[in-house]
Amino acid sequence: MTEASSSIEERARFHIEHLDEYWMRCLGFLQVMQKPVMASFLLNDLFTCVRISTELATKDIESFCSKKSATNLDLAWKRYLASYENAKKASNEVAEVLTRSSQRFGEVRDMFKSLIAAQSQAEKN
Numbered sequence: 001m002t003e004a005s006s007s008i009e010e011r012a013r014f015h016i017e018h019l020d021e022y023w024m025r026c027l028g029f030l031q032v033m034q035k036p037v038m039a040s041f042l043l044n045d046l047f048t049c050v051r052i053s054t055e056l057a058t059k060d061i062e063s064f065c066s067k068k069s070a071t072n073l074d075l076a077w078k079r080y081l082a083s084y085e086n087a088k089k090a091s092n093e094v095a096e097v098l099t100r101s102s103q104r105f106g107e108v109r110d111m112f113k114s115l116i117a118a119q120s121q122a123e124k125n
Contacts (some may be wrong), residue, residue, distance in 0.1 A: 006125055007062050008060060008064050008067055009064060009116070011060040011064075012057075012060050012061055012063075012064035013111065013112075014111075015053065015056065015061060016057075016061075016109055016112050017055030017058055018053050019053050019054065019057060019105060019109075020105075020109050022049040022050045022053055023050060023105055023106075024048075025049070025101065025103045026046055026047060026050055026098060027091065027098070027099065030046075030095050030098065030099070031048055047087065047088075047098065050084075051084075051088065054080075054081070054084055058077075058081065059078050060112065061073075061108075062074065062077070062112070065077065067120075068115065070111075070115055072111060073108065073111045073115060074111060076104075076107045076108045076111050077108050079104050079107070080101070080104040080105050080108050083100055083101040083104040084101050084104070084105075086087070086100075087100075087101040090100070
């Protein structure tokens with residue numbers, strides 16, 4: 001996807017879909033582990049896709065929220081970013097911190113999907 005050929009909505013959707021996939025992989029890995037995992041492994045290896053995608057997505061998500069006047073989504077994204085920052089700094093109880101951050105992202109994902117569905121319905125009417 002090139003930035004020039006995509007609308008802000010398409011770019012935001014792209015980021016949300018990819019972050020959703022990365023979070024599912026991250027949490028899935030945590031569920032199958034038989035023993036506690038070192039924080040450094042989780043944050044350096046497993047969390048890498050989430051970290052990079054979140055940082056790349058922020059500008060587009062914020063632009064989307066601004067363009068669509070999506071205040072609630074913007075607030076949810078900011079809560080997610082705060083939770084994400086906590087996950088980056090975690091040194092113990094990493095699985096719990098990652099799970100909470102993933103839940104915050106889930107709120108963003110659900111709000112985004114609802115907003116797009118409402119917009120689509122309004123365009124049909």
